[in-house]
Amino acid sequence: MTTTAKDPVETGQGRSPQIPKRKRGVGEFLIDQRAFVALIVLVIIFGLLSDNFLDPSNLVTMTRHVAYNAILALGMLLVITTAGIDLSVGSTVGLSGVVAGTMLQGWGISLFDVTAYPAVWVVVIVSLAVGAAVGALNGLLVTRFNVAPFIATLGMMYVARGAALLISDGATFPRLQGDPELGNTGFSFLGTGRPLGIPTAIWIMGVFAIVIGLLMTRTRFGRWVYATGGNDRAADLAGVPVNKVRMRAYMISGLCAAMAGLIIASELTSAAPQTGQTFELNAIAAVVIGGASLAGGRGTVKGALIGAFVIGFLSDGLVMVGVSSFWQMVIKGLVIVLAVMLDRGQEKLKEARAAAAAAQSNQQEPAPSSSGTRST
Amino acid sequence: MSAAPEVSSDVVVRALGVTKIYGGTHALRGVDFEVRAGRVVALLGENGAGKSTLMKILAGVEQPTAGQLELYGRPASFDSPADALSQGVAIIHQELNLCPNLSVADNIFLGRERGRGGGFVDYSEQSELAHRLFERLEEPIDPGRLVEDLRLGQQQLVEIARALSEQTRVLIMDEPTSALSGSEVEVLFRVIRELTAQGVAIIYISHHLDECLEIADDAVVLRDGSVVAAASMADVDLSWIVQQMVGRDEGELYAPLAFDPGVPLLEIRDVVVADPENAGRLAVRDVSLTVHENEVVGLYGLMGAGRTELLEAVAGRNAVAAGDIRLDGASLVGKRISERIRAGVALVPEDRHRDGLVPALSVGRNLSLAALSRFLKGVFLDRRTEATAVQSAMSDVRVKAAGAHAEIGSLSGGNQQKVVVGKVLLTSPRVVVLDEPTRGIDVGAKADIFALMADQAKDGRGVLFATSEVEEVLHAADRIIVMSRGLVVGEFDPRTTTREELMAASGEALEGLTTNGGDPA
Numbered sequence: 027m028t029t030t031a032k033d034p035v036e037t038g039q040g041r042s043p044q045i046p047k048r049k050r051g052v053g054e055f056l057i058d059q060r061a062f063v064a065l066i067v068l069v070i071i072f073g074l075l076s077d078n079f080l081d082p083s084n085l086v087t088m089t090r091h092v093a094y095n096a097i098l099a100l101g102m103l104l105v106i107t108t109a110g111i112d113l114s115v116g117s118t119v120g121l122s123g124v125v126a127g128t129m130l131q132g133w134g135i136s137l138f139d140v141t142a143y144p145a146v147w148v149v150v151i152v153s154l155a156v157g158a159a160v161g162a163l164n165g166l167l168v169t170r171f172n173v174a175p176f177i178a179t180l181g182m183m184y185v186a187r188g189a190a191l192l193i194s195d196g197a198t199f200p201r202l203q204g205d206p207e208l209g210n211t212g213f214s215f216l217g218t219g220r221p222l223g224i225p226t227a228i229w230i231m232g233v234f235a236i237v238i239g240l241l242m243t244r245t246r247f248g249r250w251v252y253a254t255g256g257n258d259r260a261a262d263l264a265g266v267p268v269n270k271v272r273m274r275a276y277m278i279s280g281l282c283a284a285m286a287g288l289i290i291a292s293e294l295t296s297a298a299p300q301t302g303q304t305f306e307l308n309a310i311a312a313v314v315i316g317g318a319s320l321a322g323g324r325g326t327v328k329g330a331l332i333g334a335f336v337i338g339f340l341s342d343g344l345v346m347v348g349v350s351s352f353w354q355m356v357i358k359g360l361v362i363v364l365a366v367m368l369d370r371g372q373e374k375l376k377e378a379r380a381a382a383a384a385a386q387s388n389q390q391e392p393a394p395s396s397s398g399t400r401s402t
Numbered sequence: 403m404s405a406a407p408e409v410s411s412d413v414v415v416r417a418l419g420v421t422k423i424y425g426g427t428h429a430l431r432g433v434d435f436e437v438r439a440g441r442v443v444a445l446l447g448e449n450g451a452g453k454s455t456l457m458k459i460l461a462g463v464e465q466p467t468a469g470q471l472e473l474y475g476r477p478a479s480f481d482s483p484a485d486a487l488s489q490g491v492a493i494i495h496q497e498l499n500l501c502p503n504l505s506v507a508d509n510i511f512l513g514r515e516r517g518r519g520g521g522f523v524d525y526s527e528q529s530e531l532a533h534r535l536f537e538r539l540e541e542p543i544d545p546g547r548l549v550e551d552l553r554l555g556q557q558q559l560v561e562i563a564r565a566l567s568e569q570t571r572v573l574i575m576d577e578p579t580s581a582l583s584g585s586e587v588e589v590l591f592r593v594i595r596e597l598t599a600q601g602v603a604i605i606y607i608s609h610h611l612d613e614c615l616e617i618a619d620d621a622v623v624l625r626d627g628s629v630v631a632a633a634s635m636a637d638v639d640l641s642w643i644v645q646q647m648v649g650r651d652e653g654e655l656y657a658p659l660a661f662d663p664g665v666p667l668l669e670i671r672d673v674v675v676a677d678p679e680n681a682g683r684l685a686v687r688d689v690s691l692t693v694h695e696n697e698v699v700g701l702y703g704l705m706g707a708g709r710t711e712l713l714e715a716v717a718g719r720n721a722v723a724a725g726d727i728r729l730d731g732a733s734l735v736g737k738r739i740s741e742r743i744r745a746g747v748a749l750v751p752e753d754r755h756r757d758g759l760v761p762a763l764s765v766g767r768n769l770s771l772a773a774l775s776r777f778l779k780g781v782f783l784d785r786r787t788e789a790t791a792v793q794s795a796m797s798d799v800r801v802k803a804a805g806a807h808a809e810i811g812s813l814s815g816g817n818q819q820k821v822v823v824g825k826v827l828l829t830s831p832r833v834v835v836l837d838e839p840t841r842g843i844d845v846g847a848k849a850d851i852f853a854l855m856a857d858q859a860k861d862g863r864g865v866l867f868a869t870s871e872v873e874e875v876l877h878a879a880d881r882i883i884v885m886s887r888g889l890v891v892g893e894f895d896p897r898t899t900t901r902e903e904l905m906a907a908s909g910e911a912l913e914g915l916t917t918n919g920g921d922p923a
Contacts, residue, residue, distance in 0.1 A: 253763060260758055260759055260771075264739075265738075265742075265744075265829075319762075
């Protein structure tokens with residue numbers, strides 16, 4: 027037998043040096059905070075181009091427009107962070123408005139031949155529950171029946187829209203301000219009220235943002251959302267109830283959509299079954315512009331809010347400076363794509379940085395012998 | 403027994419002084435290796451000895467840092483797998499690389515479809531050619547069937563047919579039997595003999611040494627990147643191979659460790675687990691074992707022995723088909739993973755990227771993920787308690803990172819693994835279960851992980867870890883249990899056993915095969 031001498035093995039005893047903390051440059055800050063930077067740039071550009079863009083009253087009006095998309099985006103953020111998507115929110119907006127409309131117009135209970143006029147708070151709760159129920163169906167399809175989120179919520183998008191059309195028979199419910207004699211007034215407060223001079227919609231957006239922000243950053247559930255979207259197998263093995271987490275994310279998304287539907291119906295004091303078409307796309311765009319990853323695991327409330335403001339201010343600003351509605355669409359599309367391209371760029375930058383750090387912390391590669399030592 | 407140099411005329415491929423350096427590591431050091439027509443050469447060596455690197459170089463996947471390849475005596479270079487294939491060298495990887503949704507013929511010609519011109523595929527010609535290939539292999543597989551409808555053994559044959567559809571002179575088989583049953587192995591061996599009779603040279607890599615003894619004509623043993631021995635298989639036996647693989651210092655005993663096992667903690671009784679990958683097969687056929695307090699139990703076995711499936715059944719990822727798993731006398735069967743973690747069993751999974759880490763979360767958040775309930779204060783997480791616990795976990799498991807906020811991706815493999823171990827330890831387990839805890843990590847981190855395991859046992863916990871490295875199980879276990887093909891085939895005391903005994907036990911229980919090697923003492 028031929029036997030060659032075995033080289034002595036150089037064992038990697040040199041331990042890695044501590045990885046120094048990096049200083050962040052201005053460029054990096056601009057990339058990291060790109061959504062916010064984009065918003066500032068938009069405000070400056072439109073402020074220069076339009077005389078009244080920066081009027082406080084105009085800013086409030088635009089923010090009111092932002093509010094319902096922001097509320098949708100907050101729910102969408104939860105779903106996208108679990109690596110899902112919810113295409114049904116636009117239809118849920120229409121459905122919840124119609125449910126509220128039919129109840130405010132009088133809830134005919136044919137069996138007893140009576141018509142009930144529930145109080146506004148009942149109407150609100152039932153409408154929100156309908157939204158959450160749509161979300162629960164989405165969740166059920168995704169978790170129990172393993173339907174891909176895109177398909178499950180695409181299906182629910184049609185089902186919920188159809189339900190809205192069925193309930194209203196395709197018609198619009200007008201005059202939702204209620205009747206003092208029936209004791210169901212006050213619905214218009216959601217859309218037109220101004221506590222402390224600020225529209226109710228903005229207050230609601232603020233409350234939702236704070237609650238969901240706390241949920242995502244301060245609770246166990248929030249951590250579970252990130253873990254489920256980041257690596258569901260690892261999360262499962264760590265004891266995270268991944269299916270329950272997904273289910274709740276879709277339910278919250280449905281509830282947010284119903285809230286947006288109520289605000290819009292209240293603003294218009296009428297509820298049309300077609301309301302909310304393509305809203306899901308604006309919500310997804312807001313979340314993505316805010317830095318969330320459609321692959322899951324990444325996304326913040328701050329980002330989603332800024333994303334909603336970017337889209338809202340961009341739309342309103344383009345109208346104010348008189349850009350044609352055709353060009354508005356082109357520009358909006360480009361902004362969304364640009365945002366995602368920057369995101370990819372940032373991911374690559376991060377990966378390169380991580381690889382460099384890993385190489386640094388692991389300069390001595392393993393010697394090819396397994397000479398583990400037992401320490402007692 | 404020198405490697406018969408007299409028959410050099412039929413050498414198909416030869417490697418001369420091939421060296422491969424990755425980063426600063428010598429994976430291969432001046433390896434000479436030759437493959438002769440019509441013969442099966444078994445390439446032997448422990449994990450990390452350089453077998454796969456050498457095969458990757460011969461198959462064009464990797465380029466040598468130094469050295470020369472020859473094809474039929476003329477200098478040759480294989481720039482890519484496709485290049486190697488066109489020159490007659492094909493490789494069948496350990497994992498099947500088939501598209502289950504396509505037909506057998508489609509898979510065989512994938513990427514080099516027979517065309518009619520204009521992008522149209524000549525399906526009848528492909529079907530005809532595939533049919534002839536299976537005739538050559540003497541295996542009647544219908545080329546029109548979908549791959550997903552075939553048994554695993556047949557899928558393996560499709561891989562072989564694919565490798566043969568070029569003018570193949572050399573066929574490299576990397577662990578071809580790891581997923582096969584005993585009778586399927588017989589079929590594979592018959593096909594191998596067919597091929598060698600037709601003049602094809604086979605390079606055969608397997609951890610199942612008795613298979614190598616049966617099928618191979620020559621043996622070449624690698625250790626630490628060098629060829630340490632080459633011989634005709636007729637002249638050697640199992641114990642010779644094992645001695646060459648592990649080195650000269652066999653028989654050396656390890657310092658006896660004073661340990662005092664306490665009461666039984668984890669009791670596994672007659673457990674049967676279905677194979678999650680292949681419906682209708684059992685990964686664990688009937689296993690009973692006990693882990694006591696203060697004890698490190700090492701589960702040793704080859705790939706496919708059922709270790710991972712058993713440990714995942716303990717952790718709650720795989721359901722047990724029969725049998726019972728008890729912790730402190732209370733059954734865990736039917737309990738959710740979170741309930742088992744609370745009861746005190748948590749698993750460090752085999753594949754940390756797939757099952758252990760959430761790359762989007764920081765080091766600290768990964769560490770606390772399984773123990774979040776501990777930090778609840780009302781509905782909110784108490785981030786200060788969490789941060790304190792994370793800090794102490796990071797120093798306990800000696801994670802080297804820029805801080806708790808560091809990205810998982812910025813850590814080396816060893817430090818990532820320590821994060822996974824730390825995550826499990828943060829759940830305050832009674833029994834720590836680790837599956838291949840040292841896979842792909844450096845020597846320093848290995849030592850740290852073994853030290854952690856020993857510390858856990860000293861603190862009264864039970865430790866159950868699985869490994870396919872015989873050195874590790876001898877170094878780190880208080881008691882060794884050997885598994886093979888879903889069964890426990892032996893229990894050993896690391897103070898009185900040898901590597902040879904363990905390796906023989908793990909490979910011996912192969913059914914349907916007779917070993918022609920001697921029985922190692």
